[in-house]
Amino acid sequence: MSEKASIGVTGLAVMGRNLARNLARHGYRVAVHNRTPQRTRDLVERFGSEGEFVPAYSAESFVAALSRPRQIVVMVKAGAATDAVIDEFAELLEPGDVLVDAGNAHFADTRRREAALRERGLHFVGTGVSGGEEGALHGPSIMPGGSEESYRTLGPLLEDIAAKVDGTPCCAHIGPDGSGHFVKMVHNGIEYSDMQLIAESFDLLRGALGYEPAQIAEVFRTWNTGRLDSYLIEITSEVLAHTDAETGRPFVDVIADQAEQKGTGRWTVQTGLDLGIPISGIAEATFARSLSGHTALRAAAADLAGPPRTPLSGSAAQRFADDVEQALYASKVVAYAQGFDQIRAAGQEYGWNIDLGSVAAIWRGGCIIRAKFLDDIRAAFAADPAQPTLLTSGEFRKALEAAQDSWRSVVATAVRLGIPTPGLSTALAYYDGVRAPRLPAALVQAQRDYFGAHTYRRVDREGTFHTEWAEPTRPESRVDQP
Template sequence: MRMSKKASIGVTGLAVMGRNLARNLARHGHTVALHNRSEQRTKELVEQFGDEGDFIPAYSAQEFVDALERPRQVVIMVKAGAPTDAVIDEFVPLLEKGDVIVDAGNAHFADTRRREAALREKGIHFVGTGVSGGEEGALHGPSIMPGGSKESYQSLGPLFEDISAKVDGEPCCTHVGADGAGHFVKMVHNGIEYADMQLIAESFDLLRGAGGYSPAEIAEVFRTWNSGRLDSYLIEITSQVLAHTDAASGKPFVDIVADQAEQKGTGRWTVQIGLDLGVPISGIAEAVFARSLSGASNLREASRGLGGPSRAPLTGSALDTFADDVEQALYASKVVAYAQGFNQIQAGGAEYGWDIDLGKVASIWRGGCIIRAKFLNDITAAYAEEPALPTLLTSGGFRKAVEDAQDSWRSVISTAVRLGIPTPGFSTALAYYDGLRAERLPAALVQGQRDYFGAHTYRRVDREGSFHTAWAADGRPESSA
């Protein structure tokens, strides 16, 4: 370990993510102060990885703050919620105006906005920062989504851009927007991640349940897909998971894993905020609900005897084209999921006063993060060409790809329904697409119902204003509201 007088940045909270982020900074030539509630973790990091760069271990909050250059930059890597508030309360009395506190955990953006406003009054910059890529990304180069003030990014930006993933020489890091914008964008990223994973899982279920493929054969299908337009981190690791054989039983790994998917909450946050903003993110919602259903063991056990159709696998020409049809359905559904996510970011920016560049968001997701994928290059290009693009589904390349996929998309869902294979992700994506393109929706009838039982009024297509029909009166006269 090489010692230097002062550290350019400090990390407090040295569990896996904090430790790897600190190592990443040190590997890039930055002197890093280290602090953890448990002194042992600080000592272990220095003992194991001290030769990777300049670390300054600190065993008290005061010692940690004293080790930092001014303006001090403190990165917090602890559990969201009360633990984060506790660390902030511990360090704020030791800091000065102009210093920066970075929360790089998965905090709720509303908490970040609250903290940023409170610390701004004290003259301290609070930067809620989304970091995606897991423990490997934190060490080797994550996608980084800082919020906070523009002033704070002047000092933090070069460090974060330095340690972030790079795509075509460009850092996967940008200043997202004010106060909670960084954590908001990370939240939506995680929501899209839920949808992406659900769609991939449904593709596996279809290939196995309708196509009769073995996990090893499906792994090969996914490897093939990963060499084309579906090239992505999630498709890549899916092929590896499906190809893995359990050493203890000799069975395919996927068959010995309990079919109950867990979640940490960011997907739920995305759906809750989508409801608050009035943004239809049905694909993300169905992915969250699918995980909830998978974990409802008592409900599922009680329903085992419910009747359903035969699941006889496809044969003949239908089987010959099925994998290609599923690829088309997967691609189209993924476009819908990403379109919904970017619409939510757009709506959040409008609601909270954030000037978020959607093209830059797509750009920094191209590397380092869990949803990194080849087609994020196309999303980046779409927003560069039309910054105010209303939806990815109307962008030239995506529009044509989804239109070309329609027959396969609908055929796959029809097969799933006929065989009783649940495809909530595929189905809701298609319903969303059909809802957008419909000339008229049955919402007209819903408005009539609402006016009938609650006098909620309705609007007409032939003149301006709101109207109410006196449904209980003879002749049901209409009046302006």
């Protein structure tokens, strides 16, 4: 072969195929390989005119088609399938070669794989890719981890094919080992929360105002021209305006109300618990999807008592719609703040030193949660990388202050009408929790000491203490010195 390929893609389902096409469209010579040879043939036959593809029908010929250092993108199902592909190719590669896992792997698996391949002199780059099949083809948001050395050769190529915002690629080196997949996981967790908040806003406009989906679509279109400008708000307006061809009914009304999930939201919540970071918005969104799938439970509880719903009308309806916009924006700020808190905590735990402003910047385009206000988040972290939370950042602080009455009114109205708003409500509860001068956790700690001798700390002196609750006089003793 006279000319080697710059990069290879193995795993040619929709995402892998579109990523290979994106690379070829940008002028790269791309080796393509799939466990099922027919997929390789199909790609070349259908899309060969888009660029230079080098089809390979065995692992050996695929590796042989690549220039050194070899760069192979793996796009297969997470888990055992990824391990099998890595094991197969690791035997054929040489020190300095790069394996890129661009699937939705768990970051702990990525850390394990990176350490094992590093021992063999190979670079393993766990890379988050967001944007779905369209993003993979036209420009995704790309979140690569791995070594700085691997990014020096791989980075320019990834930046070339990534989405661009104001000429800046939505791709940046996140940090070592599993950091890229961790950031992608949190992206998906925020996505869960964002989608839930939007869905609750829809439910409120329908349940409290009696608006039809087409009317709500217009409300969302209006919101999308302002600070809520985002991909998810945009597609929501399109979905709500869509009519089912068979029945003539609003399309949203013919879809079963059972939301599915692929696991990244659950991973985000589990990891938040492991790190001790309260990501309550993401947790509630994940649980809301779970509840939607328990159809038997919901059917059994359908006749439980609840309040009557009398829709608002006239000027009151318009005021409430405006209030929902305020509540939605404020709750989104909380969700994103929690996500960035989790990324910061993981960086400290695993020694990743992640630039939060850079993460916000690469989420501005290509990915599912791309939104106008991510530029505000980028600017906030650029101004003060060490700020404890986005909630106290200047512009967000002002927005949350302005949203107070509306946010509380919306949650109160939802409770009064029996409209479930776990996302909006927990966002407000989190906000009130972090700003509270004193939380009832003191009582919880006293209870823990009473039944389990778990000890407590005092506000008036240093040390750890325990009270002998069984004694009539309940003496207190210092357990250890500070």
